[in-house]
Amino acid sequence: MNTQSTAHSKKPHHHGDLRRALVQAGIDLLEEGGLPALTLRKCAAKAGVSHAAPAHHFNGLDGLKAAIAQEAFRRFSASMLTAAEVGDPSPRGRLKSICRGYLHFGQTHPALLQMIFGVTPEEMEAADTDTPGDHEKGTNAYQILSEACAPFVPAGTDPRIVEIQVWSLAHGFTLLALPGRFIEGGVDHTDALFDQVMALLNHVGPTVSPASP
Amino acid sequence: MNTQSTAHSKKPHHHGDLRRALVQAGIDLLEEGGLPALTLRKCAAKAGVSHAAPAHHFNGLDGLKAAIAQEAFRRFSASMLTAAEVGDPSPRGRLKSICRGYLHFGQTHPALLQMIFGVTPEEMEAADTDTPGDHEKGTNAYQILSEACAPFVPAGTDPRIVEIQVWSLAHGFTLLALPGRFIEGGVDHTDALFDQVMALLNHVGPTVSPASP
DNA sequence: AGGGCAAACTTGACACTGTAAAGATAACAC
DNA sequence: GTGTTATCTTTACAGTGTCAAGTTTGCCCT
Numbered sequence: 053m054n055t056q057s058t059a060h061s062k063k064p065h066h067h068g069d070l071r072r073a074l075v076q077a078g079i080d081l082l083e084e085g086g087l088p089a090l091t092l093r094k095c096a097a098k099a100g101v102s103h104a105a106p107a108h109h110f111n112g113l114d115g116l117k118a119a120i121a122q123e124a125f126r127r128f129s130a131s132m133l134t135a136a137e138v139g140d141p142s143p144r145g146r147l148k149s150i151c152r153g154y155l156h157f158g159q160t161h162p163a164l165l166q167m168i169f170g171v172t173p174e175e176m177e178a179a180d181t182d183t184p185g186d187h188e189k190g191t192n193a194y195q196i197l198s199e200a201c202a203p204f205v206p207a208g209t210d211p212r213i214v215e216i217q218v219w220s221l222a223h224g225f226t227l228l229a230l231p232g233r234f235i236e237g238g239v240d241h242t243d244a245l246f247d248q249v250m251a252l253l254n255h256v257g258p259t260v261s262p263a264s265p
Numbered sequence: 266m267n268t269q270s271t272a273h274s275k276k277p278h279h280h281g282d283l284r285r286a287l288v289q290a291g292i293d294l295l296e297e298g299g300l301p302a303l304t305l306r307k308c309a310a311k312a313g314v315s316h317a318a319p320a321h322h323f324n325g326l327d328g329l330k331a332a333i334a335q336e337a338f339r340r341f342s343a344s345m346l347t348a349a350e351v352g353d354p355s356p357r358g359r360l361k362s363i364c365r366g367y368l369h370f371g372q373t374h375p376a377l378l379q380m381i382f383g384v385t386p387e388e389m390e391a392a393d394t395d396t397p398g399d400h401e402k403g404t405n406a407y408q409i410l411s412e413a414c415a416p417f418v419p420a421g422t423d424p425r426i427v428e429i430q431v432w433s434l435a436h437g438f439t440l441l442a443l444p445g446r447f448i449e450g451g452v453d454h455t456d457a458l459f460d461q462v463m464a465l466l467n468h469v470g471p472t473v474s475p476a477s478p
Numbered sequence: 479a480g481g482g483c484a485a486a487c488t489t490g491a492c493a494c495t496g497t498a499a500a501g502a503t504a505a506c507a508c
Numbered sequence: 509g510t511g512t513t514a515t516c517t518t519t520a521c522a523g524t525g526t527c528a529a530g531t532t533t534g535c536c537c538t
Contacts, residue, residue, distance in 0.1 A: 066485095066486055066487060066532085066533065066534090067486080067487085070486085070487090086385065091523085091524070091525090092524080092525065092526090093523080093524070093525085101486095101487070101488090102487065102488050102489075103488090103489095103524095103525095104487080104488070104489080104490095104525095104526080104527085105486080105487055105488080107525090107526070107527085108485085108486065108487070109486090112525070112526070113524095113525065113526095166383075169440065169446075169447075170379075170383075172299065172445070173444075173445035173446075194447075210461075212458075213458070213461045213462060216438065216441070216448065216458065216462050217434075217462050217465050219437065219441065220433070220434050220435075220436075220437030220438040220441060220462060221430075221433050221434050221437060221465075222433075222437070223433075223437035223440065223441060224432065224433030224434060224435070224436035224437025224438070224440070225429065225433040225437070227382065227436065227437070227440065228429070228432065228433060228436060231386075232385070232386035233382075233386075234382075234407075235429065245425075245426070245429065248423075248426045249426060249429050249430050249433060252430050252434075252465060252468065252469065255465065255468035256465065279503080279504070279505095279515055279516060280515085280516085283515085283516090304494090304495070304496090305495080305496065305497090306494080306495070306496085314515095314516070314517090315516060315517050315518075316495095316496095316517090317496095317497080317498085317516080317517070317518080317519095318515080318516055318517080320496090320497070320498085321514085321515065321516070322515095325496075325497070326495095326496065326497095
């Protein structure tokens with residue numbers, strides 16, 4: 053009918069997986085020149101196709117942006133997951149490693165982070181909803197964070213509170229520390245500041261007064 | 266020579282303070298249709314001038330964006346200041362009121378917040394640097410926050426740590442709770458969640474034995 | 479095998495955008 | 509009054525997204 057559900061089994065006709073090529077070209081453009089460099093025509097040129105070809109794989113520019121955001125989100129999740137696996141395996145160490153992965157991804161791929169969290173609702177609606185196996189079990193960034201927060205959720209409380217506490221702190225710092233933004237300083241200085249800021253999480257969950265109201 | 270430093274005393278030639286009119290037109294467009302609706306030509310049309318007129322008052326679109334960001338920052342600061350003045354005057358109450366003003370501004374003017382914190386370095390360079398009396402004493406948002414954080418800075422530590430802890434938390438939550446984004450729910454639900462998340466600040470600075478409830 | 483058929487692209491066009499150069503106009507200095 | 513300068517207009521051009529029509533290519537079915 054509408055979508056090519058054959059994306060992974062059969063091979064397309066002319067180009068051979070042009071959809072993925074366009075997404076990758078868009079990511080390249082994004083990393084090179086930031087948001088204003090992302091252009092349907094430039095993506096098409098980079099993939100070696102005509103300027104109107106992307107319109108058949110995505111629902112216009114918004115659809116391409118949504119697809120890029122999905123792929124960026126996938127890489128973002130992977131970045132946090134690997135950061136968690138190589139660090140301190142204790143619950144608190146794992147949580148901090150994930151947050152560090154959050155910051156690291158923002159420092160190294162600012163445009164992709166901007167893409168992930170800057171996509172507007174209307175752009176999301178333009179996404180082709182046929183992304184099977186995308187939000188799989190452990191690969192979702194929010195689920196990774198949620199599981200890392202679980203040990204610090206006081207019994208009987210809404211786990212989303214702790215999750216959003218951690219998420220807001222990491223997200224806010226990462227955005228403020230984006231290159232050329234409000235928190236100045238080199239990478240090492242930013243890292244040290246990040247650790248000191250994240251020390252606030254030592255007071256999260258079952259801490260000082262375990263049996264509070 | 267270059268700029269009309271007569272912005273407040275004499276009146277310009279044709280239009281009469283077109284610079285301010287263009288900035289206001291841009292803000293209106295931004296609030297109505299979001300970032301993609303902000304256009305030099307639409308601003309010019311809304312101000313009743315030719316489509317190329319803005320180029321003489323701003324350094325291209327980037328300059329207009331920077332000017333709008335400055336004005337938005339001014340209103341943002343005012344929003345936090347008034348929120349601080351009408352709330353609990355205790356140090357902790359004042360700090361939380363400011364954070365609530367942060368969130369409230371983001372909920373009511375999401376495009377302006379995006380403008381303030383989304384302006385790129387190159388766009389900032391395009392700003393006309395002749396904004397006298399702009400970063401005045403108490404009107405700077407960061408100074409407001411800094412002064413509100415001062416009572417919670419442990420002696421001998423860098424005050425920026427507490428400031429960035431508070432700033433990151435408020436900034437992160439506000440962005441995640443932007444309408445149609447990652448934190449769902451109505452305004453009242455968001456407010457309640459915000460209070461619970463911001464409870465993390467009870468552990469900032471001189472902790473565990475607070476004099477206030 | 480061969481005819482149809484749909485999907486994957488191409489081509490051409492249009493409206494809209496930012497930007498630059500050159501011309502008109504009005505306020506001001508003298 | 510005369511000249512000058514800043515303000516704004518006009519005109520033009522390259523680049524953008526999007527639509528409508530055409531062209532090619534692989535696949536399916538009889």
